[in-house]
Amino acid sequence: MVELFHIGGISIHLFGITIALGILAGIKVMLTEGRRKGLDKYPLFDLGLYTVFAGLVGARINYILAFNLSYYLEHPVRIFMIQQGGLSIQGGLIAGAAFAFWYMRKHQIPLWKTADTFAPGIILGQAIGRIGCDVFGVPMEQEWPWGIEFMGNIVHPVQIYEVILNFALFLLLWHKRKSIEYEGQLFIYYIIGFSLNRFIVEFFRTNPLVFGQISIAHLYSAGMIIAALIAKEFLKKRSRKRIQAQKVTQKKGNKDLKNKDLTSGKENTAGSFLDLKVTGMVVFGTILAVVFYYWVHSTF
Numbered sequence: 001m002v003e004l005f006h007i008g009g010i011s012i013h014l015f016g017i018t019i020a021l022g023i024l025a026g027i028k029v030m031l032t033e034g035r036r037k038g039l040d041k042y043p044l045f046d047l048g049l050y051t052v053f054a055g056l057v058g059a060r061i062n063y064i065l066a067f068n069l070s071y072y073l074e075h076p077v078r079i080f081m082i083q084q085g086g087l088s089i090q091g092g093l094i095a096g097a098a099f100a101f102w103y104m105r106k107h108q109i110p111l112w113k114t115a116d117t118f119a120p121g122i123i124l125g126q127a128i129g130r131i132g133c134d135v136f137g138v139p140m141e142q143e144w145p146w147g148i149e150f151m152g153n154i155v156h157p158v159q160i161y162e163v164i165l166n167f168a169l170f171l172l173l174w175h176k177r178k179s180i181e182y183e184g185q186l187f188i189y190y191i192i193g194f195s196l197n198r199f200i201v202e203f204f205r206t207n208p209l210v211f212g213q214i215s216i217a218h219l220y221s222a223g224m225i226i227a228a229l230i231a232k233e234f235l236k237k238r239s240r241k242r243i244q245a246q247k248v249t250q251k252k253g254n255k256d257l258k259n260k261d262l263t264s265g266k267e268n269t270a271g272s273f274l275d276l277k278v279t280g281m282v283v284f285g286t287i288l289a290v291v292f293y294y295w296v297h298s299t300f
Contacts, residue, residue, distance in 0.1 A: 001013040001014070001015055001085060001134045002014040002015070002132065002134060002296055002297075002300045003300075004017065013132070014132035014296060014300075015085070015129075015132035015133055015134060016132070017132060018128055018129050018130070018131045018132030018133075019129040019132070021128050021129075022124070022125035022126065022127070022128035022129035022130075023052055023125055023129075025121075025124055025125055025128055026048075026121035026122055026124050026125030026126075026128075027045065027048050027049075027121065027125075028121070029120050029121035029124055030044065030048055030117055030118050030120075030121035031044060031045065031048075033116075033117045033120060033121070033177065034114075034117050037113060037116075037117055039109075039110070039113070039114065039117060043107060043109055044109075044114070044117070047100060047103055047104065047107075047109065047114070048118070048121075050099065050103060051096045051099055051100045051103070051118075052096070054095050054096050054098075054099035054100075055092035055093065055095055055096030055099075056082075056087070056092065057095060058091045058092050058093075058094060058095020058096060058098075058099075059087040059088050059089060059091045059092030059095070060079075060082055060086065060087055060088075060091075061091060061095070062088040062090065062091020062092070062094070062095070063086045063087055063088040063091060064079060064086070066088065066091070066208075066216055067086075067088065067207065067208060067216070068086065085134065085135075088217075089126065089198070090198065090217065090220040090221070090224070093191075093194075093224070094224075100114075100115075100118070110183075111184075112183035112184035112187065112235065113183050115184055115186075115187035116177070116180065116183060116184060116185065116186040116187050118187070119173050119177075119186045119187045119189070119190035120170055120173045120174050120177060120186070120190075122190060123166050123169050123170045123173060123190055123193070123194060124166075124167075124170045126166050126194070127162075127163050127166035127167045127170060127289075128289075130159050130162050130163050130166065131159065131160075131163055131289050131292065131293060133159045134159075135158065135159065135205065136148070136150045136155045136156070136157070136158065136159070137155050137156030137157065137158035137161075137204040137205050137206070138155060138156060138204055138205065138206055139153040139154065139155050139156075140154050140155060140156060146160075148294070148297055150297075156204040156205075157293065157297075158201050158204050158205050159293065160289070160290055160293050161200075161201050161204065162197060162198070162201045163286070163289050163290075163293070164286060164290070165197040165200070165201070166194070166197060167282055167285065167286045167289075169190070169193040169194060169197060170282060171278075171279060171282055172189070172193065173186055173189060173190060173193070174275065174278055174279075174282075175275060175279075176189065178271070181236075181239070182235050182236055182238075182239035183235070183239070184231070184232075184235040185232075185235070188228050188231060188232045188235070191224055191225070191227075191228040192224075192225055192228045192229070195220075195221040195222075195224045195225045195228070196221070196225070198217060198220075198221050199218055199221040199222070199225075202215055202217045202218050202221070205217070
């Protein structure tokens with residue numbers, strides 16, 4: 001891991017810093033979306049914070065069980081040394097989603113509406129957090145200019161591959177968030193999009209192989225995509241049934257329609273400006289992340 005500095009004998013690593021920044025940015029986006037959707041920010045914040053901790057625990061447990069079980073059976077004390085690395089993002093997503101759905105059911109928080117609220121923030125947090133990751137890719141068969149030197153080899157900078165793909169997915173979700181057709185659609189897009197990102201990047205990483213070039217992480221990604229597609233059909237059918245069951249609403253008066261027309265233009269203008277601003281910030285942030293990544297790994 002890239003060690004930045006010490007505080008009272010405690011090492012501060014780059015990965016820890018970027019994870020913390022990713023969590024803060026993700027929660028900020030989640031609260032902004034929650035306000036737009038009319039959700040109470042206090043239970044939303046609690047849910048986000050608890051889900052982060054549940055995800056970290058799940059990420060650690062899944063990494064131990066799926067990727068390096070024999071090592072931790074021989075060194076059980078190191079199970080708790082999370083500062084040395086060893087987190088599985090897919091395990092974190094599964095554990096975090098399971099906890100969040102349980103928590104929302106228990107506290108009567110709108111499940112799929114809230115899941116849509118979380119989706120852009122989650123992938124933004126993942127993009128920022130991945131910048132400091134120290135898991136490099138396999139050696140390049142041909143030394144391309146963007147390769148990075150690691151342990152005497154020119155390897156694929158898989159961290160930055162995933163950073164770029166995740167930032168792109170964030171922009172897709174951000175621009176789609178106001179035009180979803182049913183509750184849960186944005187979250188489904190997130191699961192499918194991130195799983196595809198990880199499936200692609202996994203070909204350039206080193207993980208336990210199941211058969212051929214297919215690793216255990218590939219299987220996780222495929223399983224999550226299948227689960228998301230099944231959930232998509234369920235949610236679409238449920239949405240159609242709700243629409244059919246609804247009574248025809250009374251027509252609004254001309255005055256209400258006029259007032260709506262007067263305000264909608266202002267809201268659309270403000271929304272378009274925000275979307276443009278966010279797009280510019282993400283594009284700039286992606287460029288900055290790439291520059292920072294190469295600077296760090298050429299300096300430390």
